[in-house]
Amino acid sequence: xxxxxxxxxxxxxxxxxxxxxxxxxxxxxxxxxxxxxxxxxxxxxxxxxxxxxxxxxxxxxxxxxxxxxxxxxxxxxxxxxxxxxxxxxxxxxxxxxxxxxxxxxxxxxxxxxxxxxxxxxxxxxxxxxxxxxxxxxxxxxxxxxxxxxxxxxxxxxxxxxxxxxxxxxxxxxxxxxxxxxxxxxxxxxxxxxxxxxxxxxxxxxxxxxxxxxxxxxxxxxxxxxxxxxxxxxxxxxxxxxxxxxxxxxxxxxxxxxxxxxxxxxxxxxxxxxxxxxxxxxxxxxxxxx
Numbered sequence: 001x002x003x004x005x006x007x008x009x010x011x012x013x014x015x016x017x018x019x020x021x022x023x024x025x026x027x028x029x030x031x032x033x034x035x036x037x038x039x040x041x042x043x044x045x046x047x048x049x050x051x052x053x054x055x056x057x058x059x060x061x062x063x064x065x066x067x068x069x070x071x072x073x074x075x076x077x078x079x080x081x082x083x084x085x086x087x088x089x090x091x092x093x094x095x096x097x098x099x100x101x102x103x104x105x106x107x108x109x110x111x112x113x114x115x116x117x118x119x120x121x122x123x124x125x126x127x128x129x130x131x132x133x134x135x136x137x138x139x140x141x142x143x144x145x146x147x148x149x150x151x152x153x154x155x156x157x158x159x160x161x162x163x164x165x166x167x168x169x170x171x172x173x174x175x176x177x178x179x180x181x182x183x184x185x186x187x188x189x190x191x192x193x194x195x196x197x198x199x200x201x202x203x204x205x206x207x208x209x210x211x212x213x214x215x216x217x218x219x220x221x222x223x224x225x226x227x228x229x230x231x232x233x234x235x236x237x238x239x240x241x242x243x244x245x246x247x248x249x250x251x252x253x254x255x256x257x258x259x260x261x262x263x264x265x266x267x268x269x270x271x272x273x274x275x276x277x278x279x280x281x282x283x284x285x286x287x288x289x
Contacts, residue, residue: 004088005060007031010195013058017084021196025078026128030060030152032193035204040064042186042206043124043150050115054102054125054135054151059085061126066092071115075100103131103138108145119145126152129198133157133173140180149207150186158185158203170270172231176224178274179214181207215278223281230269230277238272239265242280257283 002009010029014020021027030036039061045051047069056062056074062085065072074097076082086097096114102125111121123146127135132153139146156169161177162185163169177183186204191197217223229245230238239258243251258265261279263272 003033003036003060004058004063005030005033005036007195010058010060013084013088017080019080019084022078026130027057027078027081028126028194028196028198029057030126030193031195035152035187035189035193036061036064038187039124039150039152039204040068042184042204043122043148045070045122045124050111050121052107052111052121052123054123054127056085056097057081057126059088061124062095063089065124066095069094072096073098073110073114075102075105075110077101103135107139107143111145120147121145122147123149124151129154129157129200136161136173136177140176146209148209149181150204151207152189152202152204155188155201155203158205161205161207165273166271168270171234172227175227175274175277177207179210179217179223181209183207215274216282217278218282218285222284223277226281226284227269227277230272230280234269236268237266238263238269241269257287 004010010031021029045065045068049070051065051070051072053062053065053072053074056076058081062072062074066089072095074085074095076085076097076099079099082097082099089095107123112119123139123143139149159169160171160173162183163174184206186206189202189204191199191201225246229242232245233241239251239254243249243254249257255265258280261283263276263280
């Protein structure tokens, strides 16, 4: 039988099960075996691994994952699609399919409860465009046992997570991702590898979780509040953005804080690196905010 990651097999499955792609849920099914191979290869999946797949759809990537011998836990919010994956890949004993909303799921707990491998696990998936940023934030903040992630995502989001300081794509998401992970742009992918084809191109990005943060931050919550405030008014100087968005300090007091942190108040948020944001947050902590 042909692999699931082909246009012919995809159409056949949709027809056989009486299904169609749900636009509201951002369903675009992967139909290119080379892209599937690139994702599995980028994640370096071995038979000793535990892998969580986000949104298996019809099982194109799932099929390749279970063939590695890894223990695979697939989370699918659409019950009908979950039933397709279970039925088509029922011969694989190393696969569990759960009807779950990944955005609300505690991956650490699920892996601990369903899988027999080590506590550490990998996460892969073709992320729905409309919730990609929210999913990344959820996994970064809550998946303590994640070792690495490989995701297909909208090209524009990939540009944001891999951006460098000073570029127009550099923002809150970039800084948050860099705090938790090292990133690597694996491949750029045209819309033609999906059925139905979306209106945008995609990219495959690898995220390797850091063992320790790259900067010393005394208060993580405050650190991220500073970042959000700094980027809240991108066209304004850092001094104006922070003084208007993060209280209780006024503009005069913020000028002193930035001087103590060694950061130019006339610069803009996109020109700052992780270390700059850390110094600002730590200066606030030292002042008792």
